[in-house]
Amino acid sequence: MGTNEDLHELPDDRAALLLRDAMDRTTADLPPLPDLVGPARAQGRRRKARVRVAVGGGALVVAALALAGVVALPAGGGGPRTGGVTGVAAPPSSTAPPPPVHLEPSPGQSSMADLPAAERTRQEDFQNRAVGVLQGLLPPSVGTVRRTDLSVRLYQGAKDDKAFVIIFSVRPAGPADTGSPCHEARGEVCKKATLPGGIEATATTAPVNDGNVTETRLSFRYGKSKVSLVVSPHDASTTSAPVTNDQLLDLAGSPAFLDLIKSADADPVEEQQRAHPAG
Template sequence: MGTNEDTADARTALLVREAMDRATAELPALMDLSGPARTEGSRRRARVRVAIGAGVLAVATLGAATASLLPGDSAGRGPVEAVIAAPPSPTAPPQPVHIEPTPGESSMADLPPAERARQENFQDRAVGVLQSLLPPTVGTVQRTNLKVNFYRATKDGKAFPLIFSVRPSGEKPSPCQEIRGRVCAKATLPGGIEAHASTIPTGTVTETEVSFRYGTCNVRLSLFPDEAANASAPVTPAQLLDVAKAPAFLDLVRAAEAQPLEKEQRSIPGG
């Protein structure tokens, strides 16, 4: 009994031969000529047969090669089906870091479902923007399920709390003052907005933050130290100012100012 390969070769040869016969049969019959004319006619017929044979052979070979890559039974019987993989699904947003609220403190779990979904959607957008704009030294940015303005960055086993707040307020944020070891920097954002950045000592480590006024809201982006690891916030004031200038970051601020996610900040008389 012949092998599958012998059967494929025989089918290919038959296909080539039938195609050449059909093609040359359509050529006009040669007149009863002699000498050079008869010779040229024979050559023309031969060239057509060779050209068609080469084309058919190439197609047949491609078909055989394709079939050999498709699944089938060992005897090569039955229909051959091509299996096309479904496109990969979009990457799901990372799960939030769970932070247990302190006694009496509320969390995002206490929100109505629609409002919780709105805040989580904003957090997912913020994570993407912050991850793309903050320097690699910050590590991986994640949202938390405690507050809409609370995130966390992790790098080399260290965890740095991160606050991104766009909070309605009737009062402008206080400008940075270089007191008690605080170091300040400032820059002008698009639209003429003045932003202040600083490093703030906390014991032997430092926090870094940037703040500015946008519309009716006070905006703050702060990265805190990992005090347990005695590691300062791995970002400089200049780097946070670059984040604040970025159009993608300001788009987030604009969206949060138009539809606030945090309660209005109110000052306490005598506080």
Template sequence: MESNEDLDHARGVLLVRDAMDRTTADLPALPDLSGPARAQGLRRRARVRAAIGGGVLTVVAIAVAGTIALPDGGGGGATRVGVAASPSAGQSRTQPQPQPPVHLEPSPGESSMADLPAAERAKQEQFQNRAVSVLQDLLPDGVGTLQRTDLSVRLYQGTKDGKTFIVVFSVRPTGADTDPRTCVNGRGFVCKKGTLPDGTEVIASTSPSDGGDVTESRIFFRYNKSNVSLSVSPHDASHTSAPVTNDQLLALAKDPAFLDLVKTADADPVEQAQKILPAGE
């Protein structure tokens, strides 16, 4: 038990450093970092910043190979089932007990869930615990054990075999479908379209990351008043791509339990509404 806690602590420290460094991306790197390590740190910093920051989107008219997405911001039980073996309606799912969140310190000037009013914080934590339970069942085993974080309601992490995969699940209210991408394949981008039971189009994509050595996986669709996205990032240090395919994400998006999560967050948002600025402002 102690060794597992030590591993969790080490992974938490890594994410804390990522989060605390997000606002210092333009500062010189520490002198004892090698070139490759410095580059890897910048990639991680940018990924976490994209996961938990912002709410302002500039609307552009360019779609780039299905990869331009909304700015995203992002343990289970022993028994898990993959997307292909997802329980049918009426069957009980694995219901892991809520676990303590991964603690991430906010950057200077940044707020966290700890700064929320008690009622709103409890609401977000309840949603996160429910999301962990559902996503733990639906994401492939390669993502590992899923945990929520205490920095942002949309940010989670999966860990397996010493690898940490950042998972971002966002249901953000907005006045319009503001995602400008199209489903185009090429240059390492692989995109696939699917359809929800109500006819809603879903876009799933894998896109190059870490200089093209690994890929990130993502789905996006519009639901009622919200833009919905879920992404799984690669593990840079081991050059491991996000362990989930487009087909698996499309199957996840159609699952009744996942759609129920989306409906809940759309009807009673846990994220602030997205602000949209015209291009050029």
């Protein structure tokens, strides 16, 4: 009898003839039953008929699988293979977030290490979610985004030996947080956009330090919170923040970013900024 591959390559009528011939030869090879009398003879005939049906049925299943081009083989997880592709999809792989950047606190400054264990875990979970969203939405020029262990609002982008400080803050708004007006003074370039839900957002590129580099800032109100995202320059190499106003406004309108903001607005990870009296 030909192989399963031979059957697969033949026309349907030719394959059916081969299958019928194989079934006849298989049942013909069965040993003859003894010549019994009476009920025993009838029982023997029924038994031979059942054996022939079982053998023929098995041959029919194999041939049908060959005609369909499917061969049941154990494949890792046990799924059948069709056309060389495993029929059962592998579970999606999960990528662990990169470890945090360690920053030593200044004298008198606290860090996340000083938080109660439950609160520290809650803030780290938010940071890890934020890293995933920012990594996916910021341009590749910002590099690899990592959280820091100093503050829930501090992150870092790194590319080509250049580190860009990222401040991402969602804190309860105070009385002085009245919106995000555009100010284009001292070389600043400002742009506004309306986000889903009618939210007005402002993005600004502004010179900092000696004026030879720029940082890019995004700000808007969401619910009860003031949202800000700042990408700073790399001072040592005199490299400005590698992100534009338009890119930050596009990021702000992303459903993933707004979902992250929504969760922080409902369950703040920062305290409301306190006003410091002058003098």
